[in-house]
Amino acid sequence: xxxxxxxxxxxxxxxxxxxxxxxxxxxxxxxxxxxxxxxxxxxxxxxxxxxxxxxxxxxxxxxxxxxxxxxxxxxxxxxxxxxxxxxxxxxxxxxxxxxxxxxxxxxxxxxxxxxxxxxxxxxxxxxxxxxxxxxxxxxxxxxxxxxxxxxxxxxxxxxxxxxxxxxxxxxxxxxxxxxxxxxxxxxxxxxxxxxxx
Amino acid sequence: xxxxxxxxxxxxxxxxxxxxxxxxxxxxxxxxxxxxxxxxxxxxxxxxxxxxxxxxxxxxxxxxxxxxxxxxxxxxxxxxxxxxxxxxxxxxxxxxxxxxxxxxxxxxxxxxxxxxxxxxxxxxxxxxxxxxxxxxxxxxxxxxxxxxxxxxxxxxxxxxxxxxxxxxxxxxxxxxxxx
Numbered sequence: 001x002x003x004x005x006x007x008x009x010x011x012x013x014x015x016x017x018x019x020x021x022x023x024x025x026x027x028x029x030x031x032x033x034x035x036x037x038x039x040x041x042x043x044x045x046x047x048x049x050x051x052x053x054x055x056x057x058x059x060x061x062x063x064x065x066x067x068x069x070x071x072x073x074x075x076x077x078x079x080x081x082x083x084x085x086x087x088x089x090x091x092x093x094x095x096x097x098x099x100x101x102x103x104x105x106x107x108x109x110x111x112x113x114x115x116x117x118x119x120x121x122x123x124x125x126x127x128x129x130x131x132x133x134x135x136x137x138x139x140x141x142x143x144x145x146x147x148x149x150x151x152x153x154x155x156x157x158x159x160x161x162x163x164x165x166x167x168x169x170x171x172x173x174x175x176x177x178x179x180x181x182x183x184x185x186x187x188x189x190x191x192x193x194x195x196x197x
Numbered sequence: 198x199x200x201x202x203x204x205x206x207x208x209x210x211x212x213x214x215x216x217x218x219x220x221x222x223x224x225x226x227x228x229x230x231x232x233x234x235x236x237x238x239x240x241x242x243x244x245x246x247x248x249x250x251x252x253x254x255x256x257x258x259x260x261x262x263x264x265x266x267x268x269x270x271x272x273x274x275x276x277x278x279x280x281x282x283x284x285x286x287x288x289x290x291x292x293x294x295x296x297x298x299x300x301x302x303x304x305x306x307x308x309x310x311x312x313x314x315x316x317x318x319x320x321x322x323x324x325x326x327x328x329x330x331x332x333x334x335x336x337x338x339x340x341x342x343x344x345x346x347x348x349x350x351x352x353x354x355x356x357x358x359x360x361x362x363x364x365x366x367x368x369x370x371x372x373x374x375x376x
Contacts, residue, residue, distance in 0.1 A: 036256040040357055043257060069297055072310050075286025076220045076257040083287045084294030095291055099283060103263075106256025107279065110264050113254055117246075125368050132341050132367030134245035134332035136360045137252045139342035141222055142325030143349025143356065145318050150350070158315040165319025169226045170326040176227035180216045183316050192308040 020056060023089040025097035031055050032082050032101035039106075043078040057085060078102065157194065161187050202270050203277050205236065210262060210281035217286060219317035221258040225324035228265070229331065238269045245332035252360065259283075337367065337376055 031050055039046045048067075051057045058066060070080035082102050086094035120126050149162065165183055168174045209231055213224045225248070232238050239247070247268060251261035259282055266278025293300065300306055329342050345359035370376045 038255065039257075040255045040355065042356075065301065066297075068310065069293065069301065070290065072218070072313050073286065073290050073293060074215050074217045075283070075290060076217070076259045079257055079259065079283060079287060080290040083290040084297070087291055087294050092291075095287070099287060102257060103260070103279060103283075106254055106260050107263055107275070110251065110254040110256070110260055111267060111275065113250055114247075114264055114267060117250060121246075124371070128371045129364040129368045130246050130249065131332070131334065131338065132363040133253070133360050134249040135329070135338035135341040136345040136363035137249040138245075138325050138329035138332050139345030139347075140252065140325075140349050140356045140359060141225075141328065142322060142342070143346035143359075144222075145321040145325060146346065146350040148314070148321075149318050152314055152318075154315060161315035162319040162322070165316045166323045166326070168323075169320055170323035173226075173230065175230065176224060176320070177212060177216055180218070180316070180320075184218075184312065187312040187316050188309055191312040192305060195308055195311075 023057065023094075025086075025090050025093050027055070028082075028086050028089065028094050028098040029101035031057070032098045033105055035078065035082075036102045037105040039078075043076075047078045047081060051081070051085070057089070157190060161190075202238075203273060206266055206270065206274060206278050207281045210266075210278050211285050213262075214282050214285040215289070217259070217282070218313060219321060221261055222321040222324040223317060225261075226320075226327040228262070229327055232265060232269075233331075239265070241331045243268070245328060248328055249332070249360070253357070337370070341367070 031054075035043060035047045035050050038050075044067075048063060052060055052063050066081060066084060067077065070084065071077045073080050079099060079102060082098035083095045086096070086098035088094070090097070117126075117130075121130065152158075154162065161183065165179065168179045168183070169176060213227060217224050229244055233241055233244050247264055248261055251258070251264050254260065260279075262282045263275050263279040266274035266276075268274075270277070325346070333339055333342055341363040345356070345363065348354070348359040349356040367376075
């Protein structure tokens with residue numbers, strides 16, 4: 001693992017902060033435990049804060065590049081960051097330590113929350129409140145999609161793919177796998193073609 | 198029943214793991230289709246509540262899959278679901294992590310990165326739409342969903358405030374007999 005890392009051309013000229021000499025699986029576990037525990041309503045902000053500012057595991061530039069790749073891959077973006085960063089420092093053991101750390105606290109809290117909720121879910125206040133929370137949570141997802149679309153300033157071609165994906169899954173109710181298998185290569189082909197012209 | 202349920206959870210989540218570009222929002226509509234419509238493990242109401250509960254806990258948004266596993270098959274369901282949703286995608290990330298500098302410099306990678314967001318955001322909007330059709334039952338629900346969407350889209354504040362506000366408002370309104 002260390003050998004493979006050494007084989008990759010060193011980009012340290014562009015990094016502002018050199019990563020620490022020694023990062024153990026325990027460090028990775030604790031760092032990602034913090035990310036999981038403090039990450040209410042999205043992990044993107046807290047993971048940058050811990051990885052770049054507090055632990056200095058990656059420079060700002062390095063982290064942005066890593067995060068970009070992790071968003072393009074399937075799986076949760078921060079789960080992918082944990083996997084790759086863990087491997088970089090400690091190989092497979094590091095990946096496992098980081099991912100387990102990321103999930104440990106949230107899963108315990110989630111089970112407690114769900115068990116507690118089951119005890120009280122028949123109370124009138126809880127029924128009303130849970131219905132409202134569920135409705136608001138669906139709006140939260142729609143709002144996040146709108147926010148990201150506005151930030152990315154899509155072209156008409158890109159908006160076409162937004163609508164196409166939405167209609168396939170939300171209106172026609174196609175299963176996800178065939179939809180993605182059809183739409184992703186199509187989107188890639190159109191993007192590649194329009195860029196190489 | 199348990200073993201066949203666990204096996205189905207494994208198959209469902211390992212498949213969804215490999216297409217979960219963009220995380221949980223992408224797979225929510227398909228998750229709803231399978232969990233409620235195909236297998237009948239949960240009612241619409243339970244699914245909507247599970248989704249909302251998962252939003253309230255910290256951590257990766259994919260933990261909704263663990264919670265569904267917990268509710269369908271207990272601790273075994275939780276563990277099997279968590280591992281199944283993480284492992285395939287993380288194995289891929291692990292492999293990519295070792296060659297990523299080569300990938301990043303390849304001439305097609307920028308197109309690949311640019312091709313993803315439109316599809317992913319369309320699926321994210323679809324996810325919000327599908328959960329809204331499950332979770333919204335009356336005009337007040339429409340107000341809460343629309344309010345949360347506007348709040349999230351237009352402010353930088355933590356979107357969980359919108360959920361908290363809706364919950365408190367609904368309880369007060371019901372207690373005071375307004376709605």
